[in-house]
Amino acid sequence: MGAGHDHSHGTRNERALKIALGLTTTFLIAEFVGGILTKSLALISDAAHMFTDAAALAIALAAIQIGKRAADKRRTFGYYRFEILAAAFNALMLFGVAIYILYEAYQRLRTPAEVQSLGMLVIAVIGLIVNVLSMRLLSAGQDQSLNVKGAYLEVWSDLLGSVGVIFAAIIIRFTGWQWVDSAIAVLIGLWVLPRTWLLLKLSINILLEGVPEDIDLPSVEEALLSIPGVRSLHDLHVWALTSGKVSLTAHLVNDPNVNAEAEILPEVRSRLAQRFSITHITVQFELTPCEQADATTHFLPSEPADTSAANKPDSAGSNHQGHSH
Template sequence: MSSNHANEVTEGKSERPLWIALILTTTFLIAEVVGGVLTNSLALISDAAHMFTDSAALAVSLVAIRIGRRAADSLRTFGYYRFEILAAAFNAALLFLVAMYILYEAYQRLNNPPEIQTGAMLVVATLGLFINLISMRLLTSDKDKSLNVKGAYLEVWSDMLGSVGVIVGAIIIRFTGWPWVDSAIAVLIGLWVLPRTWTLLKESMNVLLEGVPEGLNLVEISDTLAQINCVSSVHELHVWAITSGKASLTAHVVTELVTPGQYVLLRKIRETMAEKFDIHHVTIQFEATPCIDAGAHSFESQTSQSGSAK
């Protein structure tokens, strides 16, 4: 037996903030590349590289949202929601590669720092910071609802930090004459970005590997199911996510009830999973006794193992 899908998470996500952020970021990216070349600043070029990944992330996010809205068909019965997770993983991998390149280039320049035009460097970085703050504001409301948007948000957030670093570096170089500060700032930006990139990549891979969604505890879910009245035990419990905010659950539930009592129990299970865990896609197989291979290839809680009938 399966739940109906009327209560599933709303599919639509606003594209307007992503479009505005993409236009602003891409426009300034061109200006920043020119500024980085003219001022000979690695920190500014690294900021421009992050701007490029911002534009790529925003563009991929928009494409992912469009594709993710396609209806399910006979080949993809869950639809195209998973494309958003692929986009998030792509954004994380792209940001990781850029950070590694900046670290390598900074190491090369530390031995032979070039002359840097701090005035132009400061102006360009300040404009970049302004653009980043606007983009961050636009993406803030949806960043916790979608890994895809979160990836784009992290790109912009890291670039905002990069702009701050370039501004600080330009001021220090202007008053001290230490050109190596430019490379040092670039290294700090790269080191700051890497851990956050890893976090996003890990979250994306967890969804792709059909792991338990972050924030859900399989033991707690199993115990909650087993404690529902008329449930004797639970096995073959699986919880995963198609994309951000779309968790699914399947389980074998042992009960003495027969039809139509099973329909009442199913409704109770669906309501409990929705209210307590925000899981709206629930598929339950009722059994009079546990199937032969119960627990052989799946999780089973201590409550289920005890076989405590209600």
């Protein structure tokens, strides 16, 4: 992905986050006050959730700003990981809110309070409109950035909360069943928890430099080993700096009769970019596996590595593939 393309996505994401933050902050104040006045736990829990939405949007914005900083001598990969830290933090906040909602719902079921359903309904409908607008703003960026995805999930779960509050208000209005308010709050909490875990899991995988979810490592191995002139590979590592910025390093043992830089490297670059969208590549070519090679070495089953030409100096060495941001 080219620099201009990334910059365009980043600008759109930043603008969308700013507008969504303004909408969310304005409404959460009104919803919190309305929840106190109507004595609706579902409304108050939804307002608390919207507070985490606003915090998530603010953190996501800050992460984008920090992530724009250029790499320096201390952080040679730049500051992209701030977006992942923001996503992980948002997941933890969501988890805390879900637990709080479940606890408060349990307390309210034990000691029910009379809910003013009409005021609850009006406020929830306004909240639904705000959440729909925010979701539309963030929907495009959530596929390109885990940071934006975290904010999107926050708003999406709050939209569900607004729908739940509307549903509860209508039931209470026509039946008088006050317990429905707490029951809806429980459903909101239970809906949030698994999605929070998914976001946290994806964030932790990137922070631990795990293989990205959308990349199958055996397929990468097969793609490299099937390149003419490649005898084996080892020390293959694939990880993501942040969403959409994947890096790869590998040691390739090449046929001594093949010019690795002229014949193999262009094919490595092409296959990884076209099949896996990996453009930040570091490849070391060798005539025999280096001392660091271990059980992770993979040989072509029909053509074991030839060590007879190990001392030929013209095909061994390292090559650092250029990369784009």
